[in-house]
Amino acid sequence: xxxxxxxxxxxxxxxxxxxxxxxxxxxxxxxxxxxxxxxxxxxxxxxxxxxxxxxxxxxxxxxxxxxxxxxxxxxxxxxxxxxxxxxxxxxxxxxxxxxxxxxxxxxxxxxxxxxxxxxxxxxxxxxxxxxxxxxxxxxxxxxxxxxxxxxxxxxxxxxxxxxxxxxxxxxxxxxxxxxxxxxxxxxxxxxxxxxxxxxxxxxxxxxxxxxxxxxxxxxxxxxxxxxxxxxxxxxxxxxxxxxxxxxxxxxxxxxxxxxxxxxxxxxxxxxxxxxxxxxxxxxxxxxxxxxxxxxxxxxxxxxxxxxxxxxxxxxxxxxxxxxxxxxxxxxxxxxxxxxxxxxxxxxxxxxxxxxxxxxxxxxxxxxxxxxxxxxxxxxxxxxxxxxxxxxxxxxx
Numbered sequence: 038x039x040x041x042x043x044x045x046x047x048x049x050x051x052x053x054x055x056x057x058x059x060x061x062x063x064x065x066x067x068x069x070x071x072x073x074x075x076x077x078x079x080x081x082x083x084x085x086x087x088x089x090x091x092x093x094x095x096x097x098x099x100x101x102x103x104x105x106x107x108x109x110x111x112x113x114x115x116x117x118x119x120x121x122x123x124x125x126x127x128x129x130x131x132x133x134x135x136x137x138x139x140x141x142x143x144x145x146x147x148x149x150x151x152x153x154x155x156x157x158x159x160x161x162x163x164x165x166x167x168x169x170x171x172x173x174x175x176x177x178x179x180x181x182x183x184x185x186x187x188x189x190x191x192x193x194x195x196x197x198x199x200x201x202x203x204x205x206x207x208x209x210x211x212x213x214x215x216x217x218x219x220x221x222x223x224x225x226x227x228x229x230x231x232x233x234x235x236x237x238x239x240x241x242x243x244x245x246x247x248x249x250x251x252x253x254x255x256x257x258x259x260x261x262x263x264x265x266x267x268x269x270x271x272x273x274x275x276x277x278x279x280x281x282x283x284x285x286x287x288x289x290x291x292x293x294x295x296x297x298x299x300x301x302x303x304x305x306x307x308x309x310x311x312x313x314x315x316x317x318x319x320x321x322x323x324x325x326x327x328x329x330x331x332x333x334x335x336x337x338x339x340x341x342x343x344x345x346x347x348x349x350x351x352x353x354x355x356x357x358x359x360x361x362x363x364x365x366x367x368x369x370x371x372x373x374x375x376x377x378x379x380x381x382x383x384x385x386x387x388x389x390x391x392x393x394x395x396x397x398x399x400x401x402x403x404x405x406x407x408x409x410x411x412x413x414x415x416x417x418x419x420x421x422x423x424x425x426x427x428x429x430x431x432x433x
Contacts, residue, residue, distance in 0.1 A: 063303050064186025067381065070311040071407065078316045091313045102270060108313045112389060113275045115306045117265055119382075121279030122302045123181075123211050125291050132288050135205045144360050145205035148350040152206065152377055153177040153213045155346030156338030169331035172391040174217045175402055176338025176409070178383030179210040182307070184376050187414055194425035195369070203373050206347070214383045219277045222390040226272040233267035234278070242285045254293055257286065274390070307382065314385050315407070317400045326401035327408070335402060339384070339409035340416075344374030372421040378413035380406045 078084045091108040099105035104113040130136040136145070156176035164170050184207055188200050241260045244253055261282045269275035286294070317323070326332055351370050354360045388402035 061186040061189045063182040063307065066304065066308055067182060067311050070308045071315045074312045074315040075317060075319070079319055084318065088316045088318070091316055103266075104269070104275075111310055111313045112386070113269060114265070116310060116386065117276045117279040118298060119279070119302055119306055119310070120215060120276040121283050121294075122298050124215070124280040124283030125295055125298075127208050127212050128283055128288070129291065130205065130208055135201055136208070140360075141205075144351065144354055144362075145202055146209050147354055147359075148202075148347045149206045149209035149213060151346035151350035152179070152210060152343050152374070153217075153346070155349075156342030159342045160334035160338040163334040163337065164330045167330050169329070169334065169398070172331060172335070172388065172398075172402055174214075174221065175384050175387050175391060175406065176335045176342060176380060177210075177217065178214040178380050178387065179207045179343070179377045180379045180381035180383060180410070181207045181211060182303070183379040183381055183410065183414065187376055187379070187418055191418065191421050191425075194421050195373070199369055199373055203376065206373075206377065210377070211383065214387070215277070215280050218274050218387065218390065219280075222387070223273040227270060230267045230271035231273070234264055234271060234281070237264040237267060238281055238285055241282065245286050245290060254290070257282075257290075310382065310386075314389065315403065317403050317407075319404070322397065323400050323404060326397070327405065329401065331398065332401055332405040335380075335384075335405035336409040336412070339378040339380050339406070340375075340412050341378075343378035343413070344371050347374035347377055366424070368424045369421065372417055372424060375413055375420055376417035378417070379410045380413075381410050384410075 077087045093107050104110040136142045157173050160173050160176050265278040268278035348370050384406040385403050392398040
């Protein structure tokens, strides 16, 4: 009988599964993509080639009224799958997860709303009367991948109840971001295409409700593409088609989509988005722009507005006796609120929508998001680690 070392080594597939199922993996991958994109963009000679690659036209797409540059296609087409995936998460939590009852929803919902409102108010006050005011929604979003990745790195320093709270808060925060994009960042509406969206959505709903054959999955995918095209032409941001599709398919059929989408969305689409949207030239002009109201509004909105809004919401909910929390550790809520200031994906996405025709403003906004997110990661991690150590000393 052989007992060599090879028998003790886990198979490559097992290692791969552990990596893709680890909540830290996506955050680390996004960081690597961001660093790679920033470095490549700022290398003389190569930087222009790299930036121009993302701005390259896709042959024939303009004539078909499709997103006609690579970065446009990434943001308007591929990211629709990201929004679809996020919306499925929201729907699952609302139907049978951490948000499935009113009592469970109250605290994270109030915290998410305050965590969206306070950064928007801070940004609006700082940028009042300037050309930057359209970016008010940039600092309102929390990035699920990074926040949950940081929580995983903290391990036992954060109790399970706080992890559940942050997960629920981030999910509701994403829903707020989706609604903001749909309501405030569209263009002129075209009624005929909106009618097309409604008709196709109704067809998808009826087919999924009345038919159970396995071909329904492929019919849904085909009609989903048609709905996306109608949404793209309607004036509402095309990514919203993914949200509608997630909400109209039955809960029983969601696992089929989740199984196929989880890996490509998390480890292909979102990293491509990071590569395409962090091609930022760190020039003297961009650096000087970090003292502008635009940059200050984003950094202060994410780094201060998020923890203030979230902690205040929890305080009011407890003070008004709307929720009951045993063994409240306010310092932990502040730490979790700081981590919620990690904006990244959604904040960068909204930066593109806020200043579609001004690359310099987009670059300043994105650079500010990266700085605020880095601050939130570092300070939030140190804060929660220090508090955990202090608590252990008191307990002993």
